Amino acid sequence: MASKNIGDVILDVKSISLRFGGVKALTDISFDVREHEVRAIIGPNGAGKSSMLNCINGVYTPSEGAITFRGQTFSHMNSRQVAEMGIGRTFQNLALFKGMSVIDNIMTGRNLKIKSNILLQALRIGPAQREEFANREKVEHIIDFLEIQAFRKTPVGQLPYGLQKRVDLGRALAMEPQVLLLDEPMAGMNVEEKQDMCRFILDVNEEFGTTIVLIEHDMGVVMDISDRVVVLDYGKKIGDGTPDEVRDNEDVITAYLGTSH
Numbered sequence: 001m002a003s004k005n006i007g008d009v010i011l012d013v014k015s016i017s018l019r020f021g022g023v024k025a026l027t028d029i030s031f032d033v034r035e036h037e038v039r040a041i042i043g044p045n046g047a048g049k050s051s052m053l054n055c056i057n058g059v060y061t062p063s064e065g066a067i068t069f070r071g072q073t074f075s076h077m078n079s080r081q082v083a084e085m086g087i088g089r090t091f092q093n094l095a096l097f098k099g100m101s102v103i104d105n106i107m108t109g110r111n112l113k114i115k116s117n118i119l120l121q122a123l124r125i126g127p128a129q130r131e132e133f134a135n136r137e138k139v140e141h142i143i144d145f146l147e148i149q150a151f152r153k154t155p156v157g158q159l160p161y162g163l164q165k166r167v168d169l170g171r172a173l174a175m176e177p178q179v180l181l182l183d184e185p186m187a188g189m190n191v192e193e194k195q196d197m198c199r200f201i202l203d204v205n206e207e208f209g210t211t212i213v214l215i216e217h218d219m220g221v222v223m224d225i226s227d228r229v230v231v232l233d234y235g236k237k238i239g240d241g242t243p244d245e246v247r248d249n250e251d252v253i254t255a256y257l258g259t260s261h
């Protein structure tokens, strides 16, 4: 991987525990994410990866611990508040409007950025009109960046799965997040689609300077594109380091040998 300027800690996860009734999904998890890095969270099925992402994203409230984003600590924020702070995400099961066009789906990602009131927006006058032009311009830039110009007006449900994942990425990028959480961005993709998605993730990281936190099952991909990797198993952290360090970690090897991964 080309050297890049990895900065200070932007996201600090401190002693997070999460329970679902009797199930301990996460136990005392701590790790940090540095600005501009690609940070992966890996682990066997049921290890707690999605639960961790959902805590960062405000979907779940941890039973213990706190998360600090750019110096601001939170443990009870909802998803919208977290998004407004600058943490965006994509979803394992696509959260797109299948009947709407590519461009309109990506525009929904701009909702958080809209400042004019709803009446001005409906009348498309004054600041609302200028704002809509600016939003359209941003969205068109994302469409060019993701090389999906040919499908701008196509209903998302008619696109192949790999392209739908790309639109989902575009929707998340439209909110201009500082940290982007990607939940299995390569799941269900063929080799070519995976290669494309890897390229786009690295381009987002390099060209937009976006910090990336991703969950991914494909080990080849994780080891290729990540700067550092956190490994979870049964809700506990068993490894944390560079791809090489994690690859040589005995606990990680044991956890993975005991599963189908």
Ligand SMILES: Nc1ncnc2c1ncn2[C@@H]1O[C@H](COP(=O)(O)OP(=O)(O)OP(=O)(O)O)[C@@H](O)[C@H]1O
Pocket (backbone or CB within 6 Å): 020, 023, 024, 025, 043, 044, 045, 046, 047, 048, 049, 050, 051, 052
């Ligand atoms: N909403 C929920 N209610 C009850 N238990 C849950 C819930 N979500 C997750 N769990 C449990 O918490 C544990 C961690 O699950 P989680 O989905 O976070 O793991 P994961 O590593 O993302 O798994 P996978 O790779 O299969 O997606 C599992 O034992 C799971 O059954």
